Amino acid sequence: MTKEKTEDLFDEYKNQVYRFCMQLTKDRSDADDLFQDTFLLAYQKHERIDEAQNPKSYLYTMCLNLWKSGKRKRTMVALDNERDYLGAFESSEETVLRREEKRLITQAVMSLKDRYRIPVCLYYTDDLSVSEISNILKIPEGTVKSRLHKARSILRERLEGHDDKQEC
DSSP states (O other): OOHHHHHHHHHHHHHHHHHHHHHHHOSHHHHHHHHHHHHHHHHHTGGGOOTTSOHHHHHHHHHHHHIIIIISOOOOOOOOOSOOOGGGGSOHHHHHHHHHHHHHHHHHHHTSOHHHHHHHIIIIISOOOHHHHHHHHTSOHHHHHHHHHHHHHHHHHHHHHHHHHHHO
């Protein structure tokens, strides 16, 4: 791939890769660094990127490998920094309840071990297929499926447990 094509890749996937960086690092500053490092590495290794293959998966893999390599510290910061436009169409009570539910789900997902959290984020937030996640994480598709299943079970248990506490 040429350097010019790599720049096109940046334009096409920058938002998705940045969101993935936020999911991994849980911190805006660390996500910025990881994002820059990912595309710098892609630019440096542009010859290795095969347009016929899935360049998006290649970028996710590079990002994940940089993060795993220990170059990025891991901190717990809320992931949801997006503005919520739906609130204008709901009552105050509905807005509060929906935001609280979203906060609880995000908190539960972010508290998962990396082996479960990363596939969940890739599958539900980035809308990647099991096959794509398998390629990114370098694990069999069956393992991705079992981790997603286990993560759902853990989340169901944690969130149902929270509902029981609220009813008391």
